[in-house]
Amino acid sequence: MPWEFLAPIVFAASFAQAATGIGFGVIAGPFLLHAYGYERAVVETALYSIAVAAVCSATSLRAVAWRPAALLAGMLPVGLVAGALLASVVSEGVIVAAFGILLCTLGSTLLRREWHAGAPAVSPPVLRRGLLPAAFVAGIAAYLFAAPGPVAAWGLARSDLSVQALRGTLAVYFIVAYGVLAAAFGVLGRLAAVEWTVFGWMAVACVAGSMVGALHGNRFTARMLRIAIGAIIGLSGASTLLVLLWRSASLV
Secondary structure, three states: OOHHHHHHHHHHHHHHHHHHOOOHHHHHHHHHHHHHOHHHHHHHHHHHHHHHHHHHHHHHHHHOOHHHHHHHHHHHHHHHHHHHHHHHHOOHHHHHHHHHHHHHHHHHHHHHHHHOOOOOOOOHHHHHHHHHHHHHHHHHHHHHHOOOHHHHHHHHHOOOOOHHHHHHHHHHHHHHHHHHHHHHHHHHOHHHHOOHHHHHHHHHHHHHHHHHHHHHHOOOOHHHHHHHHHHHHHHHHHHHHHHHHHHHHHHO
16 A cells, blocks of 8 residues: 555544544554554554654643643553553453453443533542543553553543643653653564655654644534544444454454
């Protein structure tokens, strides 16, 4: 698949993630996986996510909620260790199925919560306690799938953060999380799979999509943003389960 075809997809995925806080992997992931294979697709998804996060954090740095960002980043090493232990004792199929079901559940609960939006807001202390397990599971997902975004976004979306604070906090966390993953890929030699000339041209589309998305994201209301995040999380879970079913059927 030529990069000229992939560039508009990367632009659209970057636009979506910059506007809502998450979504790059859901949109661009299947196309990168088809074009490059699993290893290169995962590495490049992490690198593009860093670029999107850098643009978003630059445009909304003043609005970042630093306590939730620190909690998410602080739980990342714990989650990574837990993910490594989990991968050593549980089969890949069970892990993928559980992750897909988890994302579908999280997405549906967030959408259901917004459907009943008249309920009183939850107090910040309760939200911080709810964010702790989300941060832990996001770290596990970072190790297993290089995808900490959906669970972290779910934890933050349950709060009463403003649109800019929610997107900016996710962006700061992604710089840390995907930066750690990129460093690990470098140590493991997986960056060698990247064709850097092609990646450079694609990165231009990524940055351009991020800048446009960051501008349009400010037009969302907080409720619209939470609904978008819930839908993206649910789609992430559904796509994970569909890929698992397809792989299982191909082995029969």
